[in-house]
């Protein structure tokens with residue numbers, strides 16, 4: 001049994017990991033939060049400590065006796081990463097054995113301004129250990145959550161669906177022309193949680209680069225999986241690398257769903273930046289994640305992209321059917337035809353309309 005403290009433990013990703021830690025029934029878990037819990041804790045055995053990240057002394061007190069400290073602090077809301085830097089200082093002062101900063105994403109952060117905070121914390125940790133190991137740490141990196149390719153369907157208990165440049169719902173994607181072999185690592189949230197829980201149990205030294213490789217696939221392979229699972233090829237918007245570098249995204253569609261940490265007025269600029277950033281960074285190898293934790297836990301069976309997406313998309317109609325179908329259904333109902341399915345509604349109404357105009 002070890003004492004585990006979770007900074008930012010009320011967030012979506014952290015709650016997935018806390019569930020996995022609770023399953024092992026081995027650890028004492030304390031959530032560090034800046035405020036009282038708005039809802040009941042996800043389990044009664046979880047402790048909660050209110051902390052002020054600007055008060056290092058109180059952080060040290062909160063961390064005394066902690067063996068492993070996992071941070072899930074939202075990097076977007078803290079441009080200078082003061083919270084995580086103070087947390088690291090306090091962890092060292094309190095004698096915390098090991099630490100994981102708020103990573104859980106890509107290997108590189110090139111072209112992803114919204115994740116620059118992660119880079120600052122990496123540099124800070126390197127600086128801390130420059131003259132010898134002061135704090136053991138790992139950068140848990142699972143790549144992009146595979147769950148996002150299920151958008152708009154929710155496939156994790158807490159993590160909300162988010163869009164990506166692979167839109168399985170509408171069978172379309174955005175790809176950089178000539179970079180179809182760029183690598184993307186996709187790991188389910190459940191696999192991330194299981195691996196982090198095992199890492200907490202693990203008594204050996206953590207690897208500093210904490211790659212977690214669920215699926216290592218090229219953009220072309222993802223499109224091929226999409227074709228198989230959704231029954232026909234995706235419409236692909238091919239964009240030019242130089243246009244992206246200039247900040248231009250010339251596509252027929254764009255992302256709409258934004259993370260809850262992003263304010264409404266930042267949303268549209270960020271969504272464009274996310275599309276451009278993910279495409280450019282993948283062409284530069286930022287999502288080609290190492291397999292450090294795969295090697296450490298070779299018996300962990302990762303969910304494959306095909307298995308996961310086949311289950312999600314089985315029996316799900318294409319959106320154009322849903323929207324047209326719903327529209328046509330209401331029109332049919334206005335002429336007294338009720339109780340028809342989505343496809344039949346589209347078909348019936350368009351036949352009716354054709355007959356009507358040709359007679």
Ligand SMILES: NC(=O)c1ccc[n+]([C@@H]2O[C@H](COP(=O)([O-])OP(=O)(O)OC[C@H]3O[C@@H](n4cnc5c(N)ncnc54)[C@H](OP(=O)(O)O)[C@@H]3O)[C@@H](O)[C@H]2O)c1
Nearest residue numbers: 008010011012013033034073074077078083102105144145
């Ligand atoms: N790979 C992927 O596809 C992917 C997807 C989503 C997220 N992630 C990563 O997973 C991590 C967690 O993300 P999330 O979406 O779960 O985060 P989140 O829910 O937005 O936030 C996590 C917690 O951060 C705390 N927090 C916010 N601002 C803070 C500040 N200035 N100082 C200290 N604490 C602060 C809040 O806790 P309190 O209010 O309780 O203090 C909040 O509950 C991030 O590193 C994120 O980049 C990766």
